[in-house]
Amino acid sequence: MSNMQVNKEYDLICVGGGIMSATLALMTKILQPDIKILLLERLDTVAQESSAAWNNAGTGHSALCELNYCPEKEDHSVDISKAIKICNQFEVSKQFWAYLADQGLIKNPSSFIKNVPHHSWVTGTENADYLENRYKAMRDHFMFDSIEFTRDPEKMKAWFPLITANRDTKEVMAASRIDRGTEVNYGALTEQLFHILETKYNTPVHCNMDVLDIDPDEDVEWSVRVENTKTNTIEHLDAKHVFIGAGGGSLLLLQKVEIDEKEGYGGFPVSGQWLVCKNEEIIKQHNAKVYSKAGVGDPPMSTPHLDTRYIDGKRALLFGPFAGFSPKFLKEGSNLDLFNSIKTDNIGAMLGAFWHNLPLTKYLVTQVSMSFDDRMDSLRKFMKDAKDEDWEIKVAGQRVQIIKKDDYEGGKLQFGTEVVSSKDGSITCLLGASPGASTATAIMLEVIQKAFPEIMTTPEGKAIVNTIVPTWNTELQASLFKECLGKANEALGLD
Numbered sequence: 001m002s003n004m005q006v007n008k009e010y011d012l013i014c015v016g017g018g019i020m021s022a023t024l025a026l027m028t029k030i031l032q033p034d035i036k037i038l039l040l041e042r043l044d045t046v047a048q049e050s051s052a053a054w055n056n057a058g059t060g061h062s063a064l065c066e067l068n069y070c071p072e073k074e075d076h077s078v079d080i081s082k083a084i085k086i087c088n089q090f091e092v093s094k095q096f097w098a099y100l101a102d103q104g105l106i107k108n109p110s111s112f113i114k115n116v117p118h119h120s121w122v123t124g125t126e127n128a129d130y131l132e133n134r135y136k137a138m139r140d141h142f143m144f145d146s147i148e149f150t151r152d153p154e155k156m157k158a159w160f161p162l163i164t165a166n167r168d169t170k171e172v173m174a175a176s177r178i179d180r181g182t183e184v185n186y187g188a189l190t191e192q193l194f195h196i197l198e199t200k201y202n203t204p205v206h207c208n209m210d211v212l213d214i215d216p217d218e219d220v221e222w223s224v225r226v227e228n229t230k231t232n233t234i235e236h237l238d239a240k241h242v243f244i245g246a247g248g249g250s251l252l253l254l255q256k257v258e259i260d261e262k263e264g265y266g267g268f269p270v271s272g273q274w275l276v277c278k279n280e281e282i283i284k285q286h287n288a289k290v291y292s293k294a295g296v297g298d299p300p301m302s303t304p305h306l307d308t309r310y311i312d313g314k315r316a317l318l319f320g321p322f323a324g325f326s327p328k329f330l331k332e333g334s335n336l337d338l339f340n341s342i343k344t345d346n347i348g349a350m351l352g353a354f355w356h357n358l359p360l361t362k363y364l365v366t367q368v369s370m371s372f373d374d375r376m377d378s379l380r381k382f383m384k385d386a387k388d389e390d391w392e393i394k395v396a397g398q399r400v401q402i403i404k405k406d407d408y409e410g411g412k413l414q415f416g417t418e419v420v421s422s423k424d425g426s427i428t429c430l431l432g433a434s435p436g437a438s439t440a441t442a443i444m445l446e447v448i449q450k451a452f453p454e455i456m457t458t459p460e461g462k463a464i465v466n467t468i469v470p471t472w473n474t475e476l477q478a479s480l481f482k483e484c485l486g487k488a489n490e491a492l493g494l495d
């Protein structure tokens with residue numbers, strides 16, 4: 001990645017070398033090739049924070065297996081409206097990647113996306129009944145009509161034998177499966193998106209560039225103050241638009257920008273760890289993502305899952321994530337991040353969110369105090385036969401959950417993502433973590449809508465968007481969805 005001197009004026013500066021900035025810059029370039037974009041990354045290469053393969057779970061979040069997207073209603077029926085939204089957002093991402101593959105810009109999609117069937121698996125009669133009700137709600141919708149459900153241990157054995165081995169035959173279990181689930185190496189994908197930007201669109205990312213501040217500018221809209229960490233020099237770059245895609249670091253930068261819309265936002269950092277299998281014989285026996293249910297009162301990101309992954313050219317098996325607490329907002333961040341984020345305009349929201357989320361605090365304290373043996377015991381709820389010597393701990397990425405002002409509770413904790421922008425759209429910022437990378441294309445299209453409505457609203461702009469991502473922003477019809485699903489799967493080499 002380029003480290004050359006920069007001193008020009010830009011139409012758009014993207015802060016951060018993760019999947020969000022890469023997606024935004026590439027989509028904008030495709031829509032308007034002559035637009036001048038600069039990408040700035042503080043580390044010495046891209047995709048080292050949340051977008052790195054070991055730092056996230058690599059699930060193509062499409063609501064095929066994540067039970068937190070399908071809440072149970074009072075009458076025990078299941079609400080799948082959130083699942084429908086998430087599923088389409090992921091398909092929109094697939095459509096964009098498929099477009100890049102069709103154009104010959106991505107040569108080998110299997111380097112970042114592979115089919116791994118998605119399963120939900122629960123124990124106990126109540127959970128099994130919930131899963132059956134979820135299955136009934138989903139099978140009637142065209143997005144999920146290939147879903148299978150079973151209470152039969154033999155069928156589950158065929159789906160995920162490591163989980164059924166050595167179980168009491170009287171144990172009540174249920175599972176569902178959707179074959180078309182995916183495993184995505186977001187790190188490898190992000191690197192490829194940056195490569196396309198650099199080689200096909202003359203838009204390099206400048207590494208070792210730490211953005212310190214973003215101020216209003218007299219001539220152009222914004223002046224971005226950057227420290228070149230190699231030369232320890234400060235540079236000022238002008239931009240008509242700035243996107244803050246700094247992952248966990250976005251909140252701290254947003255707080256420095258003089259716009260009213262930033263008021264009241266705070267962040268709650270949650271760190272993570274995986275148990276990673278070291279035994280090739282065991283890794284070979286599992287070809288599935290298996291998501292279970294989060295404990296009562298536990299946050300959605302605590303949902304345990306046992307996943308096949310493809311990282312560094314090898315098949316892997318991960319269990320987790322185990323949450324933890326670290327005051328850092330980035331893995332390569334500072335222990336002062338949380339403290340530095342507390343301001344007069346957000347302290348009420350932070351206290352309110354903390355007070356109304358005591359179960360989360362309790363959950364994090366319990367998770368932090370877990371020993372290796374405790375974590376292995378959690379794994380043994382999935383895999384009865386798991387042996388200590390076959391597993392090791394690996395640190396995952398850092399998430400910063402959004403805290404927002406709330407009229408009733410003072411502040412509330414939000415588990416999704418949110419685009420915060422100035423009224424004129426000249427500065428946009430992405431806060432939050434989940435479902436994250438899977439939904440990057442839909443979220444970045446929202447950013448383009450805010451920042452560059454003139455690009456999106458012309459007949460040409462609309463036509464290009466419609467060609468690349470036909471199911472984005474439309475009233476979804478079964479025929480269109482299925483046609484796009486088929487085309488994207490073919491272009492990406494998926495079943």
Ligand SMILES: Cc1cc2nc3c(=O)[nH]c(=O)nc-3n(C[C@H](O)[C@H](O)[C@H](O)COP(=O)(O)OP(=O)(O)OC[C@H]3O[C@@H](n4cnc5c(N)ncnc54)[C@H](O)[C@@H]3O)c2cc1C
Pocket residue numbers: 015016017018019020021040041042043046047048049050051052055056057058059060061186209210211212245246247248249250253272321330396397398399430433434435436437438439
């Ligand atoms: C444990 C865990 C599991 C997850 N699982 C999944 C999953 O299964 N599926 C899914 O879709 N998503 C998942 N996510 C979420 C997903 O990883 C993120 O949503 C996504 O990677 C965020 O991309 P980003 O570009 O916003 O941030 P990042 O990838 O974090 O990139 C931000 C970049 O900005 C740089 N930066 C920060 N501050 C500055 C600055 N001041 N100046 C210059 N550069 C700066 C950082 O160094 C970094 O490179 C998971 C996340 C975690 C932590």
